[in-house]
Amino acid sequence: MGVDFQNVIEGLMVSIRPLNLLWVLIGGFLGTVVGMLPGLGPATAVAVLIPITFGMDPTSALILMAAIYYGAMYGGSRSSILLNTPGDGSAIAATFDGYPMSQKGQAGQALTISAIASLIGGLFAIVGFVLLAKPLASFALRFGPAEYFMLMLFTLSAIVSLSKGNMVKGFIAMSIGLILSTVGIDLQTGVHRFTFDIPQLSEGIDFLVVIIGVYAVGEVLYNFIGIDSLGSGKKKVGKKWITKEQWQQSKWPMIRSGPMGFLIGVLPGAGGSIASMLSYTTERQLSKNPERFGKGAVEGVAAPESANNAASVGAFIPLLTMGIPGSGTTAVILGAVIMLGLRPGPLLFENSPDMVWTLVNSMFIGNIMLVIMNILMVGLLVRILDTPPKVLYPLILVLAFIGTYTLSYSMVDFYILVIFGLIGLAMKLLNFPIAPLILAVIVGSDMEQNFRKSVVSHDNYLNIFFASSVSTTLTIMTILSVLYPFFLGWLQKRKQKQA
Amino acid sequence: MIRLLMPVFFILLAVAYLVFTFQLPESQIGNPNGPRYFPALIGFFLLLISIIYCIQEWKQRKEELEEVKQLFTGRTPYLIGSTLVLILIYTFLFERIGFLYSTILFLGGLLFVVNGRKKWLINIVVAVIFSFVSWYSFSELLQVSLP
Amino acid sequence: MRKWIGFISVLSLLIMAGCGGSSSGDGEGGAEFPQEDIEFVAPASPGGGWDGTARAMQKIMSDEGIIEENINVVNKPGGSGEVGWQYLSGQDAHHLAINSSLVITNNLLGQSELTYEDFTPLGILTTEWISVAVPPESEFEKGKDVMEQLKEDPTSLKIGVAPGLGNNDHLSFVQAAKEFGVDIPKVEFLIYESGGDVVSALLGGHVDVATMSVSEAKEQHNAGKFNMIAVSSEERIEGLEGVPTWKEQGVDMVFPHWRGVMGPPDMTEEEIAYWDDKISEMVDSEAWQKVLENNEWQSFYKDSSESKAFLEEQTKNYDELLSESGLTD
Numbered sequence: 007m008g009v010d011f012q013n014v015i016e017g018l019m020v021s022i023r024p025l026n027l028l029w030v031l032i033g034g035f036l037g038t039v040v041g042m043l044p045g046l047g048p049a050t051a052v053a054v055l056i057p058i059t060f061g062m063d064p065t066s067a068l069i070l071m072a073a074i075y076y077g078a079m080y081g082g083s084r085s086s087i088l089l090n091t092p093g094d095g096s097a098i099a100a101t102f103d104g105y106p107m108s109q110k111g112q113a114g115q116a117l118t119i120s121a122i123a124s125l126i127g128g129l130f131a132i133v134g135f136v137l138l139a140k141p142l143a144s145f146a147l148r149f150g151p152a153e154y155f156m157l158m159l160f161t162l163s164a165i166v167s168l169s170k171g172n173m174v175k176g177f178i179a180m181s182i183g184l185i186l187s188t189v190g191i192d193l194q195t196g197v198h199r200f201t202f203d204i205p206q207l208s209e210g211i212d213f214l215v216v217i218i219g220v221y222a223v224g225e226v227l228y229n230f231i232g233i234d235s236l237g238s239g240k241k242k243v244g245k246k247w248i249t250k251e252q253w254q255q256s257k258w259p260m261i262r263s264g265p266m267g268f269l270i271g272v273l274p275g276a277g278g279s280i281a282s283m284l285s286y287t288t289e290r291q292l293s294k295n296p297e298r299f300g301k302g303a304v305e306g307v308a309a310p311e312s313a314n315n316a317a318s319v320g321a322f323i324p325l326l327t328m329g330i331p332g333s334g335t336t337a338v339i340l341g342a343v344i345m346l347g348l349r350p351g352p353l354l355f356e357n358s359p360d361m362v363w364t365l366v367n368s369m370f371i372g373n374i375m376l377v378i379m380n381i382l383m384v385g386l387l388v389r390i391l392d393t394p395p396k397v398l399y400p401l402i403l404v405l406a407f408i409g410t411y412t413l414s415y416s417m418v419d420f421y422i423l424v425i426f427g428l429i430g431l432a433m434k435l436l437n438f439p440i441a442p443l444i445l446a447v448i449v450g451s452d453m454e455q456n457f458r459k460s461v462v463s464h465d466n467y468l469n470i471f472f473a474s475s476v477s478t479t480l481t482i483m484t485i486l487s488v489l490y491p492f493f494l495g496w497l498q499k500r501k502q503k504q505a
Numbered sequence: 506m507i508r509l510l511m512p513v514f515f516i517l518l519a520v521a522y523l524v525f526t527f528q529l530p531e532s533q534i535g536n537p538n539g540p541r542y543f544p545a546l547i548g549f550f551l552l553l554i555s556i557i558y559c560i561q562e563w564k565q566r567k568e569e570l571e572e573v574k575q576l577f578t579g580r581t582p583y584l585i586g587s588t589l590v591l592i593l594i595y596t597f598l599f600e601r602i603g604f605l606y607s608t609i610l611f612l613g614g615l616l617f618v619v620n621g622r623k624k625w626l627i628n629i630v631v632a633v634i635f636s637f638v639s640w641y642s643f644s645e646l647l648q649v650s651l652p
Numbered sequence: 653m654r655k656w657i658g659f660i661s662v663l664s665l666l667i668m669a670g671c672g673g674s675s676s677g678d679g680e681g682g683a684e685f686p687q688e689d690i691e692f693v694a695p696a697s698p699g700g701g702w703d704g705t706a707r708a709m710q711k712i713m714s715d716e717g718i719i720e721e722n723i724n725v726v727n728k729p730g731g732s733g734e735v736g737w738q739y740l741s742g743q744d745a746h747h748l749a750i751n752s753s754l755v756i757t758n759n760l761l762g763q764s765e766l767t768y769e770d771f772t773p774l775g776i777l778t779t780e781w782i783s784v785a786v787p788p789e790s791e792f793e794k795g796k797d798v799m800e801q802l803k804e805d806p807t808s809l810k811i812g813v814a815p816g817l818g819n820n821d822h823l824s825f826v827q828a829a830k831e832f833g834v835d836i837p838k839v840e841f842l843i844y845e846s847g848g849d850v851v852s853a854l855l856g857g858h859v860d861v862a863t864m865s866v867s868e869a870k871e872q873h874n875a876g877k878f879n880m881i882a883v884s885s886e887e888r889i890e891g892l893e894g895v896p897t898w899k900e901q902g903v904d905m906v907f908p909h910w911r912g913v914m915g916p917p918d919m920t921e922e923e924i925a926y927w928d929d930k931i932s933e934m935v936d937s938e939a940w941q942k943v944l945e946n947n948e949w950q951s952f953y954k955d956s957s958e959s960k961a962f963l964e965e966q967t968k969n970y971d972e973l974l975s976e977s978g979l980t981d
Binding site for chain 2: 226405424458
Binding site: 053056057060146147148149150151191193194195196198205206208209274324328329330331337340341344345346347349351352353414415416452455459462463 | 697700703704707708710711725726727728729730731732734735738761763764810815816817818840841842843845846848849851852853855856857858870871872874875877942943945946947979
C-alpha cells in the first residue's frame, strides 16, 4: 500500500516530543470542552485559535487543531447523555440511548462507555488511515452527485424507519426539515427562495440553531412541566465503571461501527452526523432484541460514538491526500495551515511524509489521552445532575443563547431559536421523533443540490438511482429500510396468529 | 376533535408551501423551473403524508391526549409564558445594554420565576457569577466578540 | 445547598478552561484620530479569505508597531457580506471592513441596497488569479478549445464552479465565453459549495471543466492530477510558466479576484489620509510579503483614490458580465 514504516516510526518520534504532547493535551481538552457546550463546535474552536497558531510550527499547529477536532467528538456526547441537549449534529445519536440510560440512573456508565467507544472507533480509523489512505481517497472520488444523493436519502430513510410504529410522524418531521433546508439562495440558479427579504435568511437556516432550539430550548420548556413535583435534584448517577455484561453487549457494535464511520468520514461532505446515525440504525437492525434500543441500550451509545470519532479521523484523508477538506472543521484547519505556508495537496505525502505520519501518530496518542481524561471527568460531570433542576434549566437556556449568538452574531437567530424551541416542545408533547427533522435540516440542501446536479449529469431521473454499483446498492438499501418495519410487523402478526 | 388540529395544520402548511413554491421567480439560467422541483416534491409528499396522518388521528379521535393536557396544569403555562416574555426582553436588550448586564437580568429573572422568590439570594448570586464567568471566558479567553 | 455551588464551580472550571488569552495593553492613543480601539470587520466566518486578510492585517499592524491601538477582528457573516457591511455603515472611522467584488455584485444582483459608494474605499490589497482546468486525459489543451466546443454546443460540457453564481470564478469564465460568442445562459454550470468540492468533482470526473482560483488548482496541476489550460492574469504566473494566459489565446481579458478594505461612509480627509499612510506602510512590510506568499496572493495595492476609480470601472464591467450571464436583465 505504499506505506513506508520508516516514516511512521519517525513520525512517532516527532509526535512524542514534549511540546507536541502538550499541544495534543491542550487541543484534546479544549475540544472536549467546546464539544460539550451548545453551539460552540470544533470549527469555532479552531477558528478562535487561528491567531495563536500564527508563528507556530505548521506540524504542531496541525496536531493541535486535529486534537480539537476529535476531542470535540469525545465531548459532544457528554451533554447529549446527561441533559439530552446535543451540541452538534454528530452528537445527536448519543441522545437516543444515552439519555434514557441517564434517566435509569446509569449516567456514569453511559459516559464511560461512550469514551471507550470513541477510543475504539478512533483506533480503527487510525489503523485504516495508515494502511488505506491512498486507495480510499480514490474510492471517495468516485462518489458523484448521484451517489451522494442516494447516501443521504438512505440515511434519512433509515432514521425515519427508527420511529417505531409511527413512520407517518417520522416522515412529517423529515418533510418539515427538508422544507427548512430549502430556505435561502438556491445555489444552482441564484434564485432567492422563501427568504421573505430577510438578508440573514439568504444563506439558509443554520442547522446548529435548529439543533440548539429543538433540543436545548425545547428540552428546558418540556421540563417545566411538572418541575415543581421534581425533588431537589440528586438523581442516582450509578456506578462509573461498566459491567461485564455491558461490555459484552457493546463490544461488537463498537468494533463494527469503527470501520463504517471511518469509511463515511472519508467521503468529503458526509461527516459525523451521517456516520453516527447510520451506525445506530445498523446496530438496531442487527440486534436480536431491537426493542431495547431507545430505552437505554448500552450498545446504542457505543455504536454511534465509535462511528463519529472514526469519521473525524477519516475526514483527514481527503485533506491530507488531495488537499480537499471533507468537513466544515477540516476546511477551517486547511485555511489555517495555508496561512502558515503549508499547502496540503496531492504532493503532501511525497513532499513531507514526516508531517503526515507525525499527525497520525499524534492522533493515536491523543485518543488514548482523551479516553483517560474523559473517564476521569465522569465523576465530575455527573455532578451536573446534582444541580436542582430549577437552577439547571435556566442555566442551560442562557448557554443556548450564548452558543447561538456565537454562530453568526445575529439577533435574527434568537427569534429562530425560540421558534424552534416551541416546535421542539410541541414535538415532544405530540410524540414526534426529532432526529428525522434535524437530519433533514443538516443534509437537505446538499441533497437537493446533488439531486439537481445528477439530473443534469444523467439526463433522466431514473438513472440517478442506478447510476453506478454504489448508487444501486444504496437504492436497494433505502427501499429495504422503509419496508423492513412493515415486514417485521407482518411477521409478528403471523406469529401471533399461529400461536 | 383537538386531535385533528395538528394534521390540519400540516395540510395547510403543505398547501401554503406549495403556493409559495409555484410563485418562485423563474431562473434565468439553465432550467427555468430548476429551483421549484425539489420544493414541489417535498410539498406534495408532506401533503400526502399529512392526509394519512389525518386519517390515523380520526380513527383515534376518542382517545385523550394526556401529554398535551399537562401543558395546561399547575405552573406550567405561567412558566413557559414568562420565559418567552423574558426571552423577548433579553433579545431586545442584548445588543443595547451589552451581554453582561442583559444576561444578569435575563438569568436573574428566569431564576426568580422558576426557582421562586424565596431563594432570592441564591438566584442573585448564581445570575451574577454565571453571567460574569461566561462573559469573561467567551469574550476574554475565547476572544468571541460579544456586545 | 452546597450542591449548586459544586455545579457552578464545575461549570466555571470547564468554561474557563479555554486557552491562554491575550492580555490587552492600554489603548490610550494620542489626541488625534485614533482615539479608541480599532476594529476590522471580516464579513464572513473564520477560515476564509476575508477572515484571513483581516487577521493578517491585525497581526502585522500590531506586531510591526504600525498602529499602537488595540486591533480587534470581528466576524459578521451572512448574506455574502451584506450583514458585515450593513454593520460597518453605522460605525465610525475606527472600523474598517474587508471587501471584494461582492460589494459590487450583491447590489447588481439585487441582493443588497448597498454599493461601494455607500462606503469609503481605502485600498485594494491583494488579488488572486483565476484558472480554467480540465482532467489530464481531456482532449482540451487550451482554454480556447473549450470555448470553441461550447460555441458549437453550449450544453455539451458540464462546468464546475464554487461557491455561487455571479462570483469571480464564474464571471471570468463568462467573460472569456462572451469573447467567443458562446450562448452563455445555456451553458450548464454545476455549482459546488466550496472550492474543495469543485476540485474533487474534477478529480472524480463528475465535471468536464472547472473554473477556480489558481491557488486551489496549482498543487493538483503540479502533481499531474489535472491540467490548467488558461489563467486570467496579465502575464504567465511564476511557478506555472507552462500555462498560457487568456491574452495569449486571443482574449483581451485580465480578470483579478481582488480583496480590499473600506471604511464607513463620510470619513474626513484626515482619517482617509491616516489609513492611506498605515495601509501603505503595512503593504511594504516584509511580513506582508510572507503572508502573500503563503496564501498565494499577489500584491494589488491601490490607495484610496485609486481604489475609488478602480471600483467604478469594475462596476461597469460586472454589470455587463452579469447581464451577459443571464443573472440580470
